[in-house]
Amino acid sequence: MAGGMDDRAHLIAHRRFMEEIEMAVRAANQEIIGRKLPHLNRESFFKLAVSIARLRAQYLEAVMSVEWDHADPDQLAAIRARRAVYEEARDGFEALQHAFERGYVTLDGMSSDR
Numbered sequence: 001m002a003g004g005m006d007d008r009a010h011l012i013a014h015r016r017f018m019e020e021i022e023m024a025v026r027a028a029n030q031e032i033i034g035r036k037l038p039h040l041n042r043e044s045f046f047k048l049a050v051s052i053a054r055l056r057a058q059y060l061e062a063v064m065s066v067e068w069d070h071a072d073p074d075q076l077a078a079i080r081a082r083r084a085v086y087e088e089a090r091d092g093f094e095a096l097q098h099a100f101e102r103g104y105v106t107l108d109g110m111s112s113d114r
Contacts, residue, residue, distance in 0.1 A: 029104035041108040045096070052093055055086040 059082040066075050099105045 026103060029099065029102070033099055033104050034106075037105055039108055040105055045107065048089075048093055048096070052086070052089045055082070055089050059083050059086045
């Protein structure tokens with residue numbers, strides 16, 4: 001029986017530690033990201049989303065404009081460059097969404113209490 005209690009105590013201590021780590025990570029992210037993005041609001045969030053939609057459209061337009069049977073290295077390089085910009089912006093937006101979902105950032109005008 002003592003082994004079972006030791007396992008349970010260990011599990012409880014482990015969960016408590018993981019909760020403390022999560023709280024520390026949240027606090028650090030709120031402080032550091034909040035300092036870098038102090039006035040994030042709906043408009044700035046939507047503006048970024050629209051910019052990414054434009055980048056996606058430019059990338060897809062470049063893909064569709066190529067005669068793929070006769071594509072040359074310059075065309076492919078231009079497409080790669082457009083894709084890279086689009087993917088970086090998309091990944092950044094996803095990181096911003098993640099930060100918002102985790103409570104690391106809040107939008108101006110929204111309560112930080114969840």
